[in-house]
Amino acid sequence: MTPLQKRAWLGLGVGIGMSVAILAVFIARGGTSFDDDLVLRAIAYVLCVGGLLVYAITLRIKRRKPGRSEVLIDERDKEIVRRATMVQLWAVLLSLFIWAIALTEAYWDQKSIPIVFVYLIAISGLIVNILAQAIGILIGYRRMR
Amino acid sequence: MPKAEIRNRIRRLRFDHGEMTQEELASRVGCTRQTIIALEAEKYVPSISLAFRIARVFGVPVEEVFQYEE
Numbered sequence: 001m002t003p004l005q006k007r008a009w010l011g012l013g014v015g016i017g018m019s020v021a022i023l024a025v026f027i028a029r030g031g032t033s034f035d036d037d038l039v040l041r042a043i044a045y046v047l048c049v050g051g052l053l054v055y056a057i058t059l060r061i062k063r064r065k066p067g068r069s070e071v072l073i074d075e076r077d078k079e080i081v082r083r084a085t086m087v088q089l090w091a092v093l094l095s096l097f098i099w100a101i102a103l104t105e106a107y108w109d110q111k112s113i114p115i116v117f118v119y120l121i122a123i124s125g126l127i128v129n130i131l132a133q134a135i136g137i138l139i140g141y142r143r144m145r
Numbered sequence: 146m147p148k149a150e151i152r153n154r155i156r157r158l159r160f161d162h163g164e165m166t167q168e169e170l171a172s173r174v175g176c177t178r179q180t181i182i183a184l185e186a187e188k189y190v191p192s193i194s195l196a197f198r199i200a201r202v203f204g205v206p207v208e209e210v211f212q213y214e215e
Contacts, residue, residue, distance in 0.1 A: 074175070074176035075176065075180075076183060076189055143188070145182075145183060
């Protein structure tokens with residue numbers, strides 16, 4: 001497994017972990033109370049920032065086995081990342097589009113959207129971004145295996 | 146992704162050159178062993194630069210390593 005594949009699996013783990021954790025917190029404390037519940041907001045922020053930090057820190061750690069080739073990332077890896085970036089871009093755009101249509105249709109009559117959705121859009125954008133890149137990379141390796 | 150139209154003889158050439166390992170070839174041309182595996186399986190077409198580096202390691206013209214098939 002290449003370092004980039006390991007990174008993709010890590011991204012997948014972090015993305016799923018963040019999703020499950022945030023969902024669990026919302027279910028435990030009640031999503032509707034997000035507007036007034038400072039603790040709920042704080043936990044959601046900590047989970048997002050914490051997940052990102054774990055992801056960023058582990059990316060910096062390079063593991064090299066003795067006797068193995070010095071090259072960790074080569075042209076094929078770069079090509080896979082380039083394609084995964086397109087997957088990432090489209091996934092984030094699609095998620096924003098879905099949010100926009102769903103919220104517009106759901107709150108059309110009220111003419112306003114609860115503030116909680118701004119946070120949810122930001123959090124989901126972050127998670128979709130991490131997950132889509134990881135999935136794009138893993139699909140790329142599967143196709144070029 | 147459609148299967149590459151570029152065929153190659155990397156596996157054959159490795160064995161003809163003292164059963165060179167994929168790891169050794171990867172190290173000498175500056176790529177990962179996984180890329181050599183993908184090249185041998187014809188799942189990946191290398192850049193011109195990598196193709197020349199591989200040919201140079203075997204001491205043959207690039208056409209002897211890679212063949213274009215229509």
